[in-house]
Amino acid sequence: xxxxxxxxxxxxxxxxxxxxxxxxxxxxxxxxxxxxxxxxxxxxxxxxxxxxxxxxxxxxxxxxxxxxxxxxxxxxxxxxxxxxxxxxxxxxxxxxxxxxxxxxxxxxxxxxxxxxxxxxxxxxxxxxxxxxxxxxxxxxxxxxxxxxxxxxxxxxxxxxxxxxxxxxxxxxxxxxxxxxxxxxxxxxxxxxxxxxxxxxxxxxxxxxxxxxxxxxxxxxxxxxxxxxxxxxxxxxxxxxxxxxxxxxxxxxxxxxxxxxxxxxxxxxxxxxxxxxxxxxxxxxxxxxxxxxxxxxxxxxxxxxxxxxxxxxxxxxxxxxxxxxxxxxxxxxxxxxxxxxxxxxxxxxxxxxxxxxxxxxxxxxxxxxxxxxxxxxxxxxxxxxxxxxxxx
Amino acid sequence: xxxxxxxxxxxxxxxxxxxxxxxxxxxxxxxxxxxxxxxxxxxxxxxxxxxxxxxxxxxxxxxxxxxxxxxxxxxxxxxxxxxxxxxxxxxxxxxxxxxxxxxxxxxxxxxxxxxxxxxxxxxxxxxxxxxxxxxxxxxxxxxxxxxxxxxxxxxxxxxxxxxxxxxxxxxxxxxxxxxxxxxxxxxxxxxxxxxxxxxxxxxxxxxxxxxxxxxxxxxxxxxxxxxxxxxxxxxxxxxxxxxxxxxxxxxxxxxxxxxxxxxxxxxxxxxxxxxxxxxxxxxxxxxxxxxxxxxxxxxxxxxxxxxxxxxxxxxxxxxxxxxxxxxxxxxxxxxxxxxxxxxxxxxxxxxxxxxxxxxxxxxxxxxxxxxxxxxxxxxxxxxxxxxxxxx
Numbered sequence: 001x002x003x004x005x006x007x008x009x010x011x012x013x014x015x016x017x018x019x020x021x022x023x024x025x026x027x028x029x030x031x032x033x034x035x036x037x038x039x040x041x042x043x044x045x046x047x048x049x050x051x052x053x054x055x056x057x058x059x060x061x062x063x064x065x066x067x068x069x070x071x072x073x074x075x076x077x078x079x080x081x082x083x084x085x086x087x088x089x090x091x092x093x094x095x096x097x098x099x100x101x102x103x104x105x106x107x108x109x110x111x112x113x114x115x116x117x118x119x120x121x122x123x124x125x126x127x128x129x130x131x132x133x134x135x136x137x138x139x140x141x142x143x144x145x146x147x148x149x150x151x152x153x154x155x156x157x158x159x160x161x162x163x164x165x166x167x168x169x170x171x172x173x174x175x176x177x178x179x180x181x182x183x184x185x186x187x188x189x190x191x192x193x194x195x196x197x198x199x200x201x202x203x204x205x206x207x208x209x210x211x212x213x214x215x216x217x218x219x220x221x222x223x224x225x226x227x228x229x230x231x232x233x234x235x236x237x238x239x240x241x242x243x244x245x246x247x248x249x250x251x252x253x254x255x256x257x258x259x260x261x262x263x264x265x266x267x268x269x270x271x272x273x274x275x276x277x278x279x280x281x282x283x284x285x286x287x288x289x290x291x292x293x294x295x296x297x298x299x300x301x302x303x304x305x306x307x308x309x310x311x312x313x314x315x316x317x318x319x320x321x322x323x324x325x326x327x328x329x330x331x332x333x334x335x336x337x338x339x340x341x342x343x344x345x346x347x348x349x350x351x352x353x354x355x356x357x358x359x360x361x362x363x364x365x366x367x368x369x370x371x372x373x374x375x376x377x378x379x380x381x382x383x384x385x386x387x388x389x390x391x
Numbered sequence: 392x393x394x395x396x397x398x399x400x401x402x403x404x405x406x407x408x409x410x411x412x413x414x415x416x417x418x419x420x421x422x423x424x425x426x427x428x429x430x431x432x433x434x435x436x437x438x439x440x441x442x443x444x445x446x447x448x449x450x451x452x453x454x455x456x457x458x459x460x461x462x463x464x465x466x467x468x469x470x471x472x473x474x475x476x477x478x479x480x481x482x483x484x485x486x487x488x489x490x491x492x493x494x495x496x497x498x499x500x501x502x503x504x505x506x507x508x509x510x511x512x513x514x515x516x517x518x519x520x521x522x523x524x525x526x527x528x529x530x531x532x533x534x535x536x537x538x539x540x541x542x543x544x545x546x547x548x549x550x551x552x553x554x555x556x557x558x559x560x561x562x563x564x565x566x567x568x569x570x571x572x573x574x575x576x577x578x579x580x581x582x583x584x585x586x587x588x589x590x591x592x593x594x595x596x597x598x599x600x601x602x603x604x605x606x607x608x609x610x611x612x613x614x615x616x617x618x619x620x621x622x623x624x625x626x627x628x629x630x631x632x633x634x635x636x637x638x639x640x641x642x643x644x645x646x647x648x649x650x651x652x653x654x655x656x657x658x659x660x661x662x663x664x665x666x667x668x669x670x671x672x673x674x675x676x677x678x679x680x681x682x683x684x685x686x687x688x689x690x691x692x693x694x695x696x697x698x699x700x701x702x703x704x705x706x707x708x709x710x711x712x713x714x715x716x717x718x719x720x721x722x723x724x725x726x727x728x729x730x731x732x733x734x735x736x737x738x739x740x741x742x743x744x745x746x747x748x749x750x751x752x753x754x755x756x757x758x759x760x761x762x763x764x765x766x767x768x769x770x771x772x773x774x775x776x777x778x779x780x781x782x
Contacts (some may be wrong), residue, residue: 001588001589001619001622002588002589002590002591002622003591003619003622003623004505004560004561004587004591004592004593004622004623005505005560005591006504006505006649006650006653007503007504007505007506007507007510007653008507009507010503010504010653010656010657011653013656015652015655015656016461016655016656016659018458019460019461040458042457042458046453046456047453047456052450052451052452052453052456053451055450055451055668056447056448056450056451056452057447057450057451058450059443059446059447059448059449059450059451059668059669059672060443060444060446060447060448060450061443061447062437062438062443064638064639065437065438065443065635065636065637065638065639066433066637066638067409067431067433067637067638068638069410070407070410100662101492101640101662101666102662102663104659104660104661104662104663105661105662108660108661112398112401112528113397113398113401114395114396114397114398115398116398116399116400116508116530117507117508117509117529117530118508119398130659130660133656133659133660134660137503137656137657137660138508138529139507139508139530169395169396170395196395197392197393198392198393199393200393200394200395200396201395202395228392228394231392231393231394231395232394232395244456245456246456246457246458246663247455247456247457247458247459247664247666247667247668248455248456248666248667248668249492249662249663249664249665249666258397259397261406262397262398262401262402264406264407265401265404265406265407265524265528266401266528268407268495268521268524269495269499269521269524269525269528270495270496270499270661271491271492271493271495271496271640271662272493272495272637272640273638273640274640275492275638275639275640275666275669276638276639277446277450277638277639277668278450278666281450
């Protein structure tokens with residue numbers, strides 16, 4: 001009798017980081033006040049009451065019980081295409097949209113559509129850990145575009161060119177960035193896209209956090225208005241953050257129709273179609289909750305400002321980057337790894353953050369704060385906890 | 392400017408078969424009465440009114456809006472573990488359960504947990520097409536255990552032994568079978584499992600249709616009661632058929648805790664967690680709707696009997712296998728491929744079925760009828776349409 005083997009590409013992955021980090025919070029005694037959870041990017045306020053009502057109506061409806069179209073409900077594809085067209089000043093059709101069960105699924109579907117085991121996909125370093133683990137478990141090689149605090153963690157053209165090798169099939173970037181919060185300027189994105197086109201590789205642009213750009217920001221970029229953008233661009237999005245419904249698992253990708261067709265084959269194997277009831281509800285919410293979403297953007301802006309204040313002259317702590325949702329914070333403990341700092345910060349000070357190392361081995365001097373999870377008043381409580389914190 | 396490349400493992404897959412087949416139905420003129428859709432396996436009756444109510448309540452609840460546990464809601468894992476324990480006379484814990492977004496996702500998660508690109512996974516031939524396309528797109532090699540009508544499409548030990556090669560990591564079987572409907576006898580499953588153990592490979596047992604075994608059937612098998620079953624067995628299930636909620640995308644796998652841990656890493660990358668609201672609702676439904684589900688089993692049984700009657704002495708048509716949900720039907724057109732027969736049967740006679748070829752190139756003499764989709768009265772209308780049908 002022989003026990004069967006597991007796939008070493010999977011067994012060698014670390015366990016998912018969020019549950020591990022949240023476990024540290026469970027050892028916090030409460031001495032510094034209530035736990036402040038800045039780990040997972042979750043909206044720290046509830047969905048709009050209408051959103052809940054529509055989710056309830058759709059859930060109870062016979063209309064969504066059967067299988068639906070693989071690519072997504074027509075209603076949501078149409079509503080989202082109109083939204084994207086408006087936001088980017090581009091002409092995007094429903095046929096360019098594929099609905100997925102969250103943005104991680106939009107990423108893995110896209111990764112599989114453009115790369116097989118043995119091909120290479122580039123990411124920024126620091127990277128979003130699920131992008132790295134997704135590629136690794138598929139046997140897709142990874143490569144990294146080094147980003148540093150001197151450049152505000154925005155990838156430079158030089159760093160991209162250094163990372164390009166002949167086996168690269170795609171470059172996956174996240175803007176506003178996870179983990180750093182850095183917002184990539186439109187001109188830089190255009191220049192990066194030009195390099196992708198010249199090299200015949202895909203730019204996979206994850207814009208999960210775009211609804212939380214600072215107020216008054218210009219359009220994120222003009223790539224969807226470029227001629228033949230479909231030949232080199234796939235753009236990813238999540239409805240989770242903006243509508244406060246991550247538990248309903250809904251994301252989308254915007255791509256050429258031929259890519260949508262290939263993704264449909266993959267989605268059919270992954271799960272046939274994204275859950276339908278939430279699609280019906282979000283199709284209603286997308287045009288209806290525009291003002292409410294703008295209000296949340298303002299609220300997140302207030303939180304970012306509160307964090308900037310908190311971090312001013314805060315001992316050896318330094319805010320190296322901040323943007324929509326996330327801040328990348330340098331900790332003062334030169335000789336200590338970020339895992340130790342984050343663990344003790346959770347256990348002693350009741351602040352849960354994610355160690356920089358989880359986003360790449362070189363980032364042990366940093367912690368990621370998902371500051372959008374906490375309101376400004378809570379954020380202001382960070383200051384005395386961090387000032388008093390020592391290792 | 393160079394258009395970027397797509398993954399040839401994906402581009403070479405055929406488009407998903409269900410939409411293609413249903414398109415034939417759209418060309419049917421209606422001359423033989425209403426369209427009879429026996430293509431996709433979907434319950435031909437609505438969910439229980441309580442199920443809809445619970446889905447609505449869960450959808451409207453704030454409790455399910457945030458991210459949930461990767462492995463699934465505790466409530467559903469516990470309820471389902473109790474159900475599995477009861478059904479198989481085994482001791483299954485909640486820790487042995489991983490909830491997924493439908494059974495295709497349970498399959499791909501399991502496949503990725505046990506095999507990487509270049510490894511081999513065996514299937515029956517005929518096979519469930521999504522199993523084959525899932526493995527192919529991952530670069531996992533496929534191998535086949537030949538099944539034939541002489542053996543009622545149940546895999547024989549001899550055929551399995553012929554298919555075993557040193558690179559095989561798992562054998563994936565579906566019982567009751569898709570596409571043939573064949574119910575694998577417990578003794579055969581035990582013997583197959585013994586071979587898997589001796590060879591150190593996984594048995595992945597997809598039992599999506601087990602709730603529709605003929606009334607009075609014995610327990611499907613005793614594998615979950617075997618010592619150390621966790622070393623070689625992963626069992627898959629879907630809540631879609633039994634609760635008539637495929638649009639809510641919910642499935643589950645039962646495995647050793649170490650496998651559940653690896654699947655959690657994969658699920659985190661695939662979509663973090665299955666949609667939560669439906670999990671909450673099914674956790675309520677699982678113990679509550681036992682009688683209703685038994686009634687449906689009786690109903691499907693009536694439909695199977697109706698189809699047996701219909702197919703008796705029906706020209707050159709022959710019912711080669713029938714079981715829970717599906718029948719595998721030999722068509723009388725010796726020199727015509729099953730794709731042509733199925734297309735014309737849809738267009739002329741208004742009967743949508745799936746060509747045997749879609750389940751393996753050798754099955755061009757067959758059509759799959761998902762008879763459970765239609766009530767007995769509708770099934771009786773097949774007879775005159777099929778008698779009159781010619782090519």
